[in-house]
Amino acid sequence: DFLNALHEIVPAFGASTDDLERCRLNGIVSCGDRHRHIYERAMLLVEQVKVSKGSPLVTCLLEGPSGSGKTALAATVGIDSDFPYVKIVSAETMIGLHESTKCAQIVKVFEDAYKSPLSIIILDDLERLLEYVAIGPRFSNLISQTLLVLLKRLPPKGKKLLVMGTTSEVSFLDSVGVCDAFSVTYHVPTLKTEDAKMVLQQLNVFSEDDVDAAAESLNDMPIKKLYMLIEMAAQGEHGGAAEAIYSGKQKIKIAHFYDCLQDIVRY
Amino acid sequence: DFLNALHEIVPAFGASTDDLERCRLNGIVSCGDRHRHIYERAMLLVEQVKVSKGSPLVTCLLEGPSGSGKTALAATVGIDSDFPYVKIVSAETMIGLHESTKCAQIVKVFEDAYKSPLSIIILDDLERLLEYVAIGPRFSNLISQTLLVLLKRLPPKGKKLLVMGTTSEVSFLDSVGVCDAFSVTYHVPTLKTEDAKMVLQQLNVFSEDDVDAAAESLNDMPIKKLYMLIEMAAQGEHGGAAEAIYSGKQKIKIAHFYDCLQDIVRY
Amino acid sequence: DFLNALHEIVPAFGASTDDLERCRLNGIVSCGDRHRHIYERAMLLVEQVKVSKGSPLVTCLLEGPSGSGKTALAATVGIDSDFPYVKIVSAETMIGLHESTKCAQIVKVFEDAYKSPLSIIILDDLERLLEYVAIGPRFSNLISQTLLVLLKRLPPKGKKLLVMGTTSEVSFLDSVGVCDAFSVTYHVPTLKTEDAKMVLQQLNVFSEDDVDAAAESLNDMPIKKLYMLIEMAAQGEHGGAAEAIYSGKQKIKIAHFYDCLQDIVRY
Amino acid sequence: DFLNALHEIVPAFGASTDDLERCRLNGIVSCGDRHRHIYERAMLLVEQVKVSKGSPLVTCLLEGPSGSGKTALAATVGIDSDFPYVKIVSAETMIGLHESTKCAQIVKVFEDAYKSPLSIIILDDLERLLEYVAIGPRFSNLISQTLLVLLKRLPPKGKKLLVMGTTSEVSFLDSVGVCDAFSVTYHVPTLKTEDAKMVLQQLNVFSEDDVDAAAESLNDMPIKKLYMLIEMAAQGEHGGAAEAIYSGKQKIKIAHFYDCLQDIVRY
Amino acid sequence: DFLNALHEIVPAFGASTDDLERCRLNGIVSCGDRHRHIYERAMLLVEQVKVSKGSPLVTCLLEGPSGSGKTALAATVGIDSDFPYVKIVSAETMIGLHESTKCAQIVKVFEDAYKSPLSIIILDDLERLLEYVAIGPRFSNLISQTLLVLLKRLPPKGKKLLVMGTTSEVSFLDSVGVCDAFSVTYHVPTLKTEDAKMVLQQLNVFSEDDVDAAAESLNDMPIKKLYMLIEMAAQGEHGGAAEAIYSGKQKIKIAHFYDCLQDIVRY
């Protein structure tokens, strides 16, 4: 199954898995059918790239609301592939650089990938790479032109490349034509009540009686926000409760949990 | 209680408390439930950051009308935490600098924080840091992209960081996606009549008969403006009355107080 | 009274009064209650700044139609205060400079003021300092951000500062948030018929019979335009009449006065 | 009368009259009451500036449709004044210069004027100086800010200055606030039928029978276009007729005149 | 008549006629009354400039749909004048230059013209010189300001200049005020059915029976496109027919002609 799959494949690649591991700080838990489906399909693309003759370049976009698990998913695919070159391109390492410098760095990653027989490039948080802001809207056309070309440019003969992008601003990407530049697009959703329940059961911080009520209130919550919420609630109303809760000695009080939920959700 | 809490914790941190103290020139008085609630919750976040393993980065936004006490509140949390690194980032020290220089200075503050096991960074007056002006609207996209990345970038292993932002332009921050980049948001309100009354009683510049009438006229007044108004009224109609009033020998005449209120409120 | 007040206080300050005097080329005459009220209130703010402990920075905006007497009024307050540092910041001395140079000069004036125990800074014609033009609208965001910060930044301990601004584009200032950055705002109006009459009587250029008719036609005239109009009319229909009229030997013919009024008023 | 007036005053000024003379290539003919009225009023302003004590700076704008005679009128006032410094500022001598260089040259003209006891500056074709184009609209804000300041800045003590501007884009000037910066504005109109007739009679190129018909078709024609039209018509249908017509041997055929009118008027 | 006129005048001018000849690659054929009328009127302007005293500068705009023959017409007038200086200013020789360099080159052409007693300048494809594009719209304001000034600036005493412009974007030129800057404007139309027939008869590539049908389908075709269409059709359905058709041995098949027309006309 999904979770097992993660551990069956032993990666052996040059790129540091550390960078990729930091993308899933809370690990990977089972959280529903859609997440599993996307993982499986992405792994098929990994295989397609490996064996294909006609399509040396495959591109795949993961889009979904903020915190839905896109980056962790893409990192997991990167880790689970046995490709010698796996690289994540993120705005975090390019803060404050001029757009032309960012372009050069992105192009460099592609040029490096072209030297490896099998490569994966993760373009994380595309809207941030594009310096997108909704007002205007503004964004870097230099970078978007660069990506539009790179997403169609074939690697040299004999080289294969899988590009995975992530974004929580799919309609923006669409309007600049970057969506269409990807061969396939998968929507990574927030958690439904039953997904949330599955996660809560694995975390084991509520008394059995409260799990259902808690999960009910978590419909449509992104998985990343769920983790933040649980940590807040675990402090307890007056602080100091975290250790007892994580060690299982105590459970989160459902009333306090609701309070924290209020603080974290904006209407 | 709230006021006591302020003095129970003895801060012991490297950053100069002087900068933080200047952010609450008129001290901290009791001014209602909401202000107290926010203070308590923020102190819980301080604790969460300290003990958490899963969330080394917590971010919290204080938003509310101009003068409602956001900066003083954030400074107080900074002072009352026992964190070794507490730093306020403000437009005041960056007047006239180019946006890229501002970016560099902001990044520097974060890099410094990453070196301390426990840090607090206060991003004061975010709309000013972003060089926001409603016409257009215009703002620095360079700085907003920088903040969007910094608010999500994890500190190195073993380091913990609490970021507190303040703003009186929450809808602008929302439209550039900076709001969503914060884990929690608290609304800091103006004073209601009963809050204003509580403050006036502590200041003791009205005769007992006038306090109610004065407080009535102060509904929805931000606390900072209330202090300015009292000072104006304390001069008296023809000047020269301030000393007598502050020493308690005289009281503010309610009629003159109303006059000053007229000057200070715009319709 | 108002006019007496101007001469009762003997100024003794380092700044050149010459600059300030040139701001009221036609002197100061009695021209109605509102002008007097504003003068008195502004003088109270001067005193507040002097004696206050809690508000080392007070800011006050004079807004009103073009030519209504704002600059003359602010200059008069500056002259009549006994503050050692009084400085007018005007676009006239910064023609054609780059916005960043203008910023630097404005910041310099504030830094200088911070060295004096008691200071007044007049920001004259704020829309001109901000390089405002209605089409677009366009303006210097660099300068507006600088002013927004300077209008809130506290002077160093022990120093006191009163900032007075003038503008005839209050709605623009409002839309960039500069209005709200001032503690108090006063509206300086055009002259009503009775105010105009008061001025005409002091000027004594009409025959007694014509003063009422002339004043009647001057409803809503700004005081500066009134002076220009009187000068035009004083030339007479064929020129050469000015000397006779100013020396009192002759009076302005009301018909010619109406003609000139036609030329000067745009519909 | 108007035309006589032009020759009664003998100018004696340092500035080259040549530049000014070239502004009225077709001389000055009588062309109606409004043109005469404006000339007379402008000459009164010349006198006012000379004798006034209270208004060392007078500014006057001539606005009207393209070709209505604004520049010729302003040049004539400059020539007929007896001022030692008369200078025309025109876009013709600043083609292709950067806006800041243009600003510097304009400021230089004002600085020079400040050295003369009595000066006239003609700002010709203000929309061209401001690099105005209707699309957008676009224009140089640097130059417009410079003019806005220069039009209000007083010359040094003892110096007097009359500034005359011309424009055919008064509504644009209005929208950037330059109109309001002038003390007086005069509208220079196109020719009415009777004005056109007066001009045609002086030119004497039609047979007596045709003058009325020709004038009738010229209602609302600017005087400059009228001159161009007459020249076109004077060539005759097959060319070669011009000399005969100007020498008076032949007259313009009214039918051919109508043909030319068709070509020159756009609907 | 029109075609004869072209050869009656023997040009004798310094400028290379080669440049001008290349502007009419397909020669000049009779193509209807309007084209002839414009030619004749333009030649009259040539004469007017030569003999006139009052208008040393005449400017004339040829506007009309793309390919209607404007450039060929202007070049023909240039060739047929006997002016010593005839120069065509075209975007072709300024590809990729910065707008200020383009300005300098345009100004240079005018300065050179000012040295010749009689000059013609052709400003070909004004929208291209102005770097116009409909989206936005965008264009070079630097160049448009330069042209606006040059089109009104008088040549030095004793020099005469005729400026002819061509454009297929007359409404754009209108909106930037360049149209009004020309003294006269002529509309160069597409061909009407009878004009097209006249041209086809001169080309003699259809059988007599087909000429009418072919001409009928060519209503509103610009002359330049007509030439392209004939060349396409002359290849024949399967290629190889061109020589036979131009030598007169074969005629174009009307059915294939209709096919080509389909390809060339966009709906």
Add this chain to the structure above:
Amino acid sequence: DFLNALHEIVPAFGASTDDLERCRLNGIVSCGDRHRHIYERAMLLVEQVKVSKGSPLVTCLLEGPSGSGKTALAATVGIDSDFPYVKIVSAETMIGLHESTKCAQIVKVFEDAYKSPLSIIILDDLERLLEYVAIGPRFSNLISQTLLVLLKRLPPKGKKLLVMGTTSEVSFLDSVGVCDAFSVTYHVPTLKTEDAKMVLQQLNVFSEDDVDAAAESLNDMPIKKLYMLIEMAAQGEHGGAAEAIYSGKQKIKIAHFYDCLQDIVRY
């Protein structure tokens, strides 16, 4: 027929056919009448350019949806012509360059072409060369002006040039006037059901029974996407099936094919 035609002509040109061959990675298969028609017409233009005297420059635009086969078509025409100079201009070799550098490179290609008696230039993906993005919209006006001029500029005497452009953003090209700058435009469509069936039969990856059903679901699919889809489906539901399918041992399961179609089509 169409496919035969491709091999009948033996190309003999200086430009590397390698670049052109890479433009049709999946070869050229028969895919319907429209594609064949365009190929034949384009080859006629090749001939026209060769034999024509009157039109040394012919320009032709291939427009159609993304992936419809435009580039492969243009490359094929280039390969099948016997022209000594055939060059493809593509954004791929100009990533991140400044627009002026791109211009210079494009101009260089044209200058080189002008040296060869017969040349073909392919301007591939014009919207990418123009740095077009729909938001705004934004694009490089410098490059669009350059292309507008180059598409009309005649090669030197005796040289002939065919320019072929490709684009999937025809309405954008239209709005910047680049469409009209081409002599002929052909629309390259997606595949209709019967076209898709023809392609599937040639690929032979479905069992005979499934071909019709598969083709039915492929109505309006661009040929490039069809190839990607077949490769995805060929992996099989659990991977590992590709080899068996391409070697003909196995067929694609229609159910899995539908699944893949879901992933690839966006609604």
